Every structure is written in structure tokens, then in C-alpha cells.
Amino acid sequence: MPDLWLPGAEIHDLGDHAPTDQQYPPKAIAHITWDRDATAAAPQDWVPYEDLVSYFTGSGAGDAPHLVWDPFSGRTTQLFPADSRSKSLLSPAESPTRTNRAGRVVIQIEAVFFPYCRYQGRVYPRLLDTPCAGWGRIHTWIASLGVPDVWPMGRPTDFSGHRDESVWETRGGWYAHAHVPFNDHTDPGSWPDLAAASGTPAPPPPGDATPARYQVSINGLPYGYGAQGYQVTAVGQALVSRGFGSHYHSGPGPTWTDADTENYADYQGSLGYSGQAADGVPGEGSLNRLLGYLPGQRSVSVAHVVSAARTDPGAEQGHRTYGSEVAIVEQALVDEGLLEQRWVDGSFGSRTVAAYAAWQRRCGYQAGAADGIPGQASLHRLGAARGFTVTD
Known part of the structure; x- marks a missing residue:
């Protein structure tokens, strides 16, 4: 059974779950938050991910998506489980479908981005120009929910709208907000490639000899290959104390290596996890069981x-x-x-x-x-x- 929560996401369950309309094919809807109006001549500073999470868990809960995604760091917050509708689409009475529910799943992703945002001194005209960190993980999870890797109304390449009620009702796949009938938004303007999951690579398939080399963010801190910080050392020391340190030749230390991944996979296996759930990259539940707490910002x-x-x-x-x-x-x-x-x-x-x-x-x-x-x-x-x- 597919996981209803994106592995490694920061969970802020808003409650108010509601079923989707199962007679329609599965869908994913691509959005950008577009929280500022900037131009090439007048770029503006990117609005921090934390601000958008606070908005969607506060006054903006009535417009909340499933996922809030930071394409610069890969941090992702999930607000509804996959089997519930979320609320980022208009669904007026005259629409033949309840747009937020029109699919076996209707996963909505809000990338924290607006055109010509300035991040750490660099200006990014399109979402596709960002690192798209964490995209591989999101894409893999959504594919596991049965959403096909197609854009029934075309992959978005600009901010023009194109809406077709018949296609919406009969074809599963990925839709831009600009494609959704009875909506007027024209985002996201661009989106990462479905075939070549850009950004942070997805976990390797079961049986791949290469340890998983992607990162997740838990409670605001990174874990997985290349992650650095006191939390990495804390995990390594806890693994050793539990008897899961056989892959270390030195350390553990503050930088996450393949040895950390292999040791953590052994620990996940001891908890009864298997397959991708035991790939050696922590999830919130296993990390809490290992340490007894979730490390936080310093x-x-x-x-x-x-x-x-x-x-x-x-x-x-x-x-x-x-x-x-x-x-x-x-x-x-x-x-x-x-x-x-x-x-x-x-x-x-x-x-x-x-x-x-x-x-x-x-x-x-x-x-x-x-x-x-x-x-x-x-x-x-x-x-x-x-x-x-x-x-x-």
C-alpha cells in the first residue's frame, strides 16, 4: 500500500480530511506560491519557506495544498494525507467536478517561488532555474500513488492558461494550475522534468548496490548523504550504541557518509521496515525511536x-x-x-x-x-x- 505521507516530509496535519471522488483518474497539480510580483527589471527577495508554512497552517489553511516545497533546500511540509483532498483550487458551484477532489488522488504541490525572486544574491526567472532540490523524492512518491508521468494538457512552459473540461475529467497525470477548469491562475510557468526527476536524486530502487544518496529534512535539519551538523553525529553515536555501527571505518562524525546510510538501513531493518522504507535515509518516526527526540535548529x-x-x-x-x-x-x-x-x-x-x-x-x-x-x-x-x- 502506498505511503500516505511523503517520506522525510515535515508533517503539519491540518485535520479536516475529506475523501476524493474515485470515479476520476489520479492527478497531481503543480502550483507556485507567487507571493510577490517581481520583474526582470525589479527582482524581489524570496519569501522564506517558513513564512509560507506558517501561512498555510494559520490564516491560509483554507487554501492549503498537500505539500509546501522549498526548491532551494528540498525541505517539504505535508498538510494533508494523500487520500484526502486539499484546498488550493477554486471549486465553484458551476464546475461539473469538485476540482480539489476530482481524482482517485489529487495531490497538490505549492513550490515556494515567484518569477524573478532573488535568493542568496542570485535572481531566478523560472522555477526550473532553481536547484529543484528534493524534486526526485516528491516525484517518486507521487508516482507511487498511481499518478502517471504525463501532462494531458502539455508541460507548462509559460504563464498562459489552457483548460479543457473533458481532458480534466477523463485523463490522469500532471496538471498545471493553469490547466484546471473554472480556475483563473496561470501558474506555475515551468516545472521539473517528470522523466528525469531533476534536483536531488530519488532513492535507488530495491536491490541497487549503491547506497541511497539523497537528503531529507526533519524538524528543519538535513539527513542523508552529504548532510552536515551536530544531528549527524548524534545519529551516528546512537547507532553505534544500539549495535548498528559495523559499516564505520572511522567516526561517526558530523558529515553523513555512505557508512551512515548503511548503518541506518540496518537499524531500519531491525524495526521491521523493508524496501525503500529501509534505504538508510531517516524518517521522522525511526529517528525519534533512535534518539528519543528530534534534533532541532541550534x-x-x-x-x-x-x-x-x-x-x-x-x-x-x-x-x-x-x-x-x-x-x-x-x-x-x-x-x-x-x-x-x-x-x-x-x-x-x-x-x-x-x-x-x-x-x-x-x-x-x-x-x-x-x-x-x-x-x-x-x-x-x-x-x-x-x-x-x-x-x-
Whole structure:
């Protein structure tokens, strides 16, 4: 049975699920958010992906698609399961079909893009000019839902509309928003190739000897071949501690290699996953089971880590009060040479307390002021030294 949730997507389930109209063939609808009007002569800064996710999970929920896709980083948020309709199309009473439901599936993708957006100093006239990162993964998933690799009204190459009710009702495949009857939008203007899934490559088919070499984003952090960061080290250390480190010849370290993929595949297999679900690239569920938390962006609350430092040592072994934030502090202590890498586990236990006390002494605190319970000043100094932000 196909997965109703895109593997590796950030899930923000809006609820309000509703079935599609099964008498129509399966479809996927291509959109761009088109949130600013820019021109070649007057480009404008790209609107951040997080802003669009906030919009569609807030005031814009009534227009929400299935997927919000960042074509620059590959990050993708899913708002409805594949067997539910989403809400990005107009569906007026005079339409012969309920356009948001007119298919066995009607998957709608909003690429966070507008023509002539400026991203990191470069201007992108078309969606197709972006890296289209993550497109292979999205395409593979939608194909698994039975959507054929055809454009019944032609692959979009400009911003002109072309609508045919008969084709819409009788042919499955990919449609531009510009193709949907009783709608007036003319996006997306261009779209990645269905045959050669541009951007980040899709996972290899089962039996391929090459480890999967694509990335996913979970809770805002990358995983998979080439990903870098403290979260990669945390995964590697956890795999080793669980007995899934046989493919490492050195490390684990902060850069995701084929060895990480192979070890993670072994771990997924131990959970009962198979096929593409055990290709060695994490999903949110398996990652949470491995670590006990989901690593997040490098921001730490003083109140949270103080609570963890007071709670975790007296709780059962491995208890995690604020695991993702504690892991950031622990990695910083490792980088300062005060804690062994294997204790980066998200639990502010006695070893972390002792390491933090050593940091406090390094900052000049003595006696009771170096008790291993983080204070605002010492935590700010650690964050400044190791690149994470600190909030109250």
C-alpha cells in the first residue's frame, strides 16, 4: 500500500480530511506560491519557506495544498494525507467536478517561488532555474500513488492558461494550475522534468548496490548523504550504541557518509521496515525511536536546559526533559573538550552536569557558582563560542 505521507516530509496535519471522488483518474497539480510580483527589471527577495508554512497552517489553511516545497533546500511540509483532498483550487458551484477532489488522488504541490525572486544574491526567472532540490523524492512518491508521468494538457512552459473540461475529467497525470477548469491562475510557468526527476536524486530502487544518496529534512535539519551538523553525529553515536555501527571505518562524525546510510538501513531493518522504507535515509518516526527526540535548529532556552539539569540526573537512566536542546549544549561541551562524544544523547545526566561545571570553572566561576546547572551568562558564552543562540 502506498505511503500516505511523503517520506522525510515535515508533517503539519491540518485535520479536516475529506475523501476524493474515485470515479476520476489520479492527478497531481503543480502550483507556485507567487507571493510577490517581481520583474526582470525589479527582482524581489524570496519569501522564506517558513513564512509560507506558517501561512498555510494559520490564516491560509483554507487554501492549503498537500505539500509546501522549498526548491532551494528540498525541505517539504505535508498538510494533508494523500487520500484526502486539499484546498488550493477554486471549486465553484458551476464546475461539473469538485476540482480539489476530482481524482482517485489529487495531490497538490505549492513550490515556494515567484518569477524573478532573488535568493542568496542570485535572481531566478523560472522555477526550473532553481536547484529543484528534493524534486526526485516528491516525484517518486507521487508516482507511487498511481499518478502517471504525463501532462494531458502539455508541460507548462509559460504563464498562459489552457483548460479543457473533458481532458480534466477523463485523463490522469500532471496538471498545471493553469490547466484546471473554472480556475483563473496561470501558474506555475515551468516545472521539473517528470522523466528525469531533476534536483536531488530519488532513492535507488530495491536491490541497487549503491547506497541511497539523497537528503531529507526533519524538524528543519538535513539527513542523508552529504548532510552536515551536530544531528549527524548524534545519529551516528546512537547507532553505534544500539549495535548498528559495523559499516564505520572511522567516526561517526558530523558529515553523513555512505557508512551512515548503511548503518541506518540496518537499524531500519531491525524495526521491521523493508524496501525503500529501509534505504538508510531517516524518517521522522525511526529517528525519534533512535534518539528519543528530534534534533532541532541550534537554539537553546536557558529555562529549558536548567529544568533538564535539575530533572534528568535523578530520573531513570536516559531521561530527556528537553532532549533536542540539551543535545546542542552537550555537543558544544564536546567541542570544548569537556565531554566525550558518546554522551551526546539529549539527557542532561550526571556526566553532562560535571562537564558543564568544568565549563563554568573555565568561565571563572568557583564553588557553588560552578555546580553544573547552567546560568544565563555561562550559557550565552558557550553559545557564542560554539554557534548556537540562547533565549530566556
